[in-house]
Amino acid sequence: MDSRLKYSGFIPADESNSNVCLNLELEKLLGDLQGASYAYFAAPRNREVAPLIISNYPSRWLKAYKNANYHLIDPIIHHGLKSCAPFSWSDALQAASCDKSRELFRRSSQYRICSGATFTLHDACGMFSSLSLCNSGPQADFERRMADQQGQLQMALIRFHSRLLSLRAMDELFPEPQTGPLSARELGVLKWVMMGKAYREIALICAISERTVKFHMSNISGKLQVCNAKQAVYEAQRQGIL
Structure with missing residues (x-):
């Protein structure tokens, strides 16, 4: 081969x-x-x-x-x-x-x-x-x-x-089951963003790649119908998700 x-x-x-x-x-x-x-x-x-x-x-x-x-x-x-x-x-x-x-x-x-x-x-x-x-x-x-x-x-x-x-x-490949609009992993990533952590830092904390952090943030923004991370945090807080 x-x-x-x-x-x-x-x-x-x-x-x-x-x-x-x-x-x-x-x-x-x-x-x-x-x-x-x-x-x-x-x-x-x-x-x-x-x-x-x-x-x-x-x-x-x-x-x-x-x-x-x-x-x-x-x-x-x-x-x-x-x-x-x-x-x-x-x-x-x-x-x-x-x-x-x-x-x-x-x-x-x-x-x-x-x-x-x-x-x-x-x-x-x-x-x-x-x-x-x-x-x-x-x-x-x-x-x-x-x-x-x-x-x-x-x-x-x-x-x-x-x-x-x-x-x-x-x-x-295997998204976690969702109990709300965001999965457990997405919610975890967004909480670290809310605390001011950079994508690189979140990747180290969660033991995932920076690319995967960006993937989750893209999904979060789409689900919350916003354009960026700052808006995602605000919208999640407004909806009572965070």
Whole structure:
């Protein structure tokens, strides 16, 4: 695999094109397996948030999967959370103890998503990610290809995951649930702004990048319908948020 991949424009400013760009970059990393059906899954292990899914599975299935939070009963995800080594989907299905998990597999079979292999990654930030490849041909041929290319595929997962996190902060990928107009993180950033802290100082205090602080302030200004940080503080105080 060519490790000198070019990532310019990896994540465009236009969010509507973002997933298309992510799919293309992941497909580059898959090398000889371009054209295969795949799914990249990522989520923090210690937070209940919507996962990030990059996939070329049928759009109807992806929509149903996300809307119903099927990741909570997906035997592939459950098995992956307990596994460090690549595994076949048949292994995950055998280990499934929940009838709902087996029923999910039957539903996915309607979209020809019923046989495959999954590679996993547990990173230092507490994130779990996986790369699943769906088999659409003879099982023996698929197993042979997975065995021959397992090192390449594991590295593809590591590189894609690492690059994604270098370009998007955790708060951007997995926003915290909101109990009001501002998330807990946004409220925390705005409080430090109110206290006169510079973006650089807030970044150090919150252990995030200065770019992420600016990202939060941009969101805050948009939600409060103001133009700058000073106006955001005033409007938040007027609304009783601060």
